[in-house]
Amino acid sequence: MSEEIKQEEEKKLTPEQLEANRKKVIDYYKKQSEVLKYQAEYEQHLADIETSRARRMEMIIRQAQMQAGPEDPENPEAPEGEKKERKLKKA
Numbered sequence: 001m002s003e004e005i006k007q008e009e010e011k012k013l014t015p016e017q018l019e020a021n022r023k024k025v026i027d028y029y030k031k032q033s034e035v036l037k038y039q040a041e042y043e044q045h046l047a048d049i050e051t052s053r054a055r056r057m058e059m060i061i062r063q064a065q066m067q068a069g070p071e072d073p074e075n076p077e078a079p080e081g082e083k084k085e086r087k088l089k090k091a
Contacts, residue, residue, distance in 0.1 A: 013021070
């Protein structure tokens with residue numbers, strides 16, 4: 001029912017009033033576009049920062065892996081400093 005009332009009100013507006021309303025809407029969107037441009041720039045800066053942080057963390061992880069040396073293929077869970085105990089074969 002409210003849609004019918006709105007349509008009736010629109011029919012009552014003169015072409016000058018419609019043009020004035022149209023200009024108001026256009027001005028509003030122009031002002032909002034300016035704000036959105038700054039917001040997009042801000043979001044891009046945040047994304048760049050997060051990308052840099054991720055790359056930095058990846059490099060830290062790679063350095064730690066290189067310093068740790070290769071894993072023991074027989075016992076990957078053994079700490080680096082421990083010596084592997086030799087086992088004798090049973091005959």
